[in-house]
Amino acid sequence: MRIFFYNVLLSSSILFYPVVKLATRKRGNISISDRFLTDFPQLKGKILLHLSSIGEVNSVKPLVKKLKDRLALTVFTDYGLERAKNIYPEVPSKILPLDLYPIVKKFLQKNKPEKILIYETEIWPSLLHCAGKLKIPTFIVSGKISERSFKNYKNFKFFFKPLFKNVVFLARSQADADRAKSLGFKNVKIVGDLKFDVEKPESLSDLFIEGNRKVIIWGSTHQGEEKIAFELHEKLKSKFPNLLTIIAPRHIKRAKEIKIPSRYAFRSETKQITSDIEFYIVDTIGELSSLYRFGDVIVIGGSFVPNIGGHNPIEAALWKKPVVIGDFGTDFSEVAYRLKVPVLTVKELLRFVEKLLLDKRFYSELSETIFKSYQKEKGVTERILKAIGEEL
The missing domain is CATH 3.40.50.11720 (3-Deoxy-D-manno-octulosonic-acid transferase, N-terminal domain)
Known part of the structure; x- marks a missing residue:
């Protein structure tokens, strides 16, 4: 009935x-x-x-x-x-x-x-x-x-x-x-x-970065997060003048709408990042997981603005890199907990990323912790x- x-x-x-x-x-x-x-x-x-x-x-x-x-x-x-x-x-x-x-x-x-x-x-x-x-x-x-x-x-x-x-x-x-x-x-x-x-992807996407640079990758960003990425980049530049920020919007149609504050390049136009490029925008589909391997720090998008819920940090974690997620990433809070991925507010993000890039021991320990947690959950x-x- x-x-x-x-x-x-x-x-x-x-x-x-x-x-x-x-x-x-x-x-x-x-x-x-x-x-x-x-x-x-x-x-x-x-x-x-x-x-x-x-x-x-x-x-x-x-x-x-x-x-x-x-x-x-x-x-x-x-x-x-x-x-x-x-x-x-x-x-x-x-x-x-x-x-x-x-x-x-x-x-x-x-x-x-x-x-x-x-x-x-x-x-x-x-x-x-x-x-x-x-x-x-x-x-x-x-x-x-x-x-x-x-x-x-x-x-x-x-x-x-x-x-x-x-x-x-x-x-x-x-x-x-x-x-x-x-x-x-x-x-x-x-x-x-x-x-x-x-x-890991069966075929790896190529990327050629000129010079020895620190690289922050923002994966699957939503409106409002690119601005946070630009502000973080600007604040870190004084200590890391060769800093490169790679941004992969969740919806690639937004890529051309982003107001980028400095010299930039689009993934669809080049796979070579010259030393004068500060921002690299990934406007292609299906490459993010592979490109994560070029990052020194991975920031998971959809988690620093409300009403999205975040995105999956696992594809970044398997590269044995430090991964962070925002406090709005509620849909993946269980995954973040199991991976021991740090959950940060926007205010905490600057100090945390700066410490990662300056402190080799801290960087290594977090990378190892996340990767071991990932291996433990497999099967x-x-x-x-x-x-x-x-x-x-």
């Missing part, structure tokens, strides 16, 4: 989809009719891995690598689907059908996945309900439940508890595991955060495979 009312509400909301899309100027090519499509013949007998969008598509790479011959992907957004097809061309992928009971039931009955893996917390009630009815083993992998999500789910625990009882929750952390149990998941195990199994993929009965 609860699923029935959920489906009635969802069906009603579909009527407003074109209005919402127009009002929010939502881009993309996925229409509501696309979400009614249930054909996915390449799924039969395989493991279905469902993801949300672009960030999740990138994060599951270690798991996809291990299971690629046994795997098919569904993604919720068209941008996620495009990314999945680009980086996993050998793995069949499609948009997840709309979470209406008749559609989901038809999708699962027709395509017969052997197991369903849902990354982090993409909770679709009709999908979980149908999977339970059809006795398809279902797992939340690297499961997370934020404090905010927990409060929302808890308000509707009467609805979610029956859906969760047959789903295995493979948690990122003890906190996530405790929240999952409280919400009604019966089978809960801690496996860790899959993001920790990220590997999540194997723990997930063991938990789902797919040890390779």
Whole structure:
């Protein structure tokens, strides 16, 4: 009966989809009719891995690598689907059908996945309900439940508890595991955060820096953070006259809009940084992880301004460099804690970076601490495979 009312509400909301899309100027090519499509013949007998969008598509790479011959992907957004097809061309992928009971039931009955893996917390009630009815083993992998999500789910625990009882929750952390149990998941195990199994890029991007320079890299910056980066650069120049600041905006379209105070170059125009260049703007896609290796200090963007939540510091940590994150990086506070990455305010940033660049011992100790913490957290993929009965 609860699923029935959920489906009635969802069906009603579909009527407003074109209005919402127009009002929010939502881009993309996925229409509501696309979400009614249930054909996915390449799924039969395989493991279905469902993801949300672009960030999740990138994060599951270690798991996809291990299971690629046994795997098919569904993604919720068209941008996620495009990314999945680009980086996993050998793995069949499609948009997840709309979470209406008749559609989901038809999708699962027709395509017969052997197991369903849902990354982090993409909770679709009709999908979980149908999977339970059809006795398809279902797992939340690297499961997370934020404090905010927990409060929302808890308000509707009467609805979610029956859906969760047959789903295995493979948690990122003890906190996530405790929240999952409280919400009604019966089978809960801690496996860790899959993001920790990220590997260095297979192909490394080139960069040629003239002279012996100290380099600060700002990764995935948002509006307001470039100004902080410029101010930090100006204050440090008196002690480090050859300082180079590299800035990689999260959204590269913003690169040309940034008002840069001194001589600069764009990544799309050159890979050679002459000694007179103070700022290098990375306006290309997919190179940041590789370019981190050129930094002396890595500053994680989206974490020094509010309402973003920060970005993943792990890709920077694996290069054995000191990494710092801002106090607004709440979405990655657990990751920062596990990596022992310093969490700083804007006011603390100058003194901390200055000490790193002046004190070799302090620099070495922090680099070593972060890297060892990263190595300790690895191995999540194997723990997930063991938990789902797919040890390779």
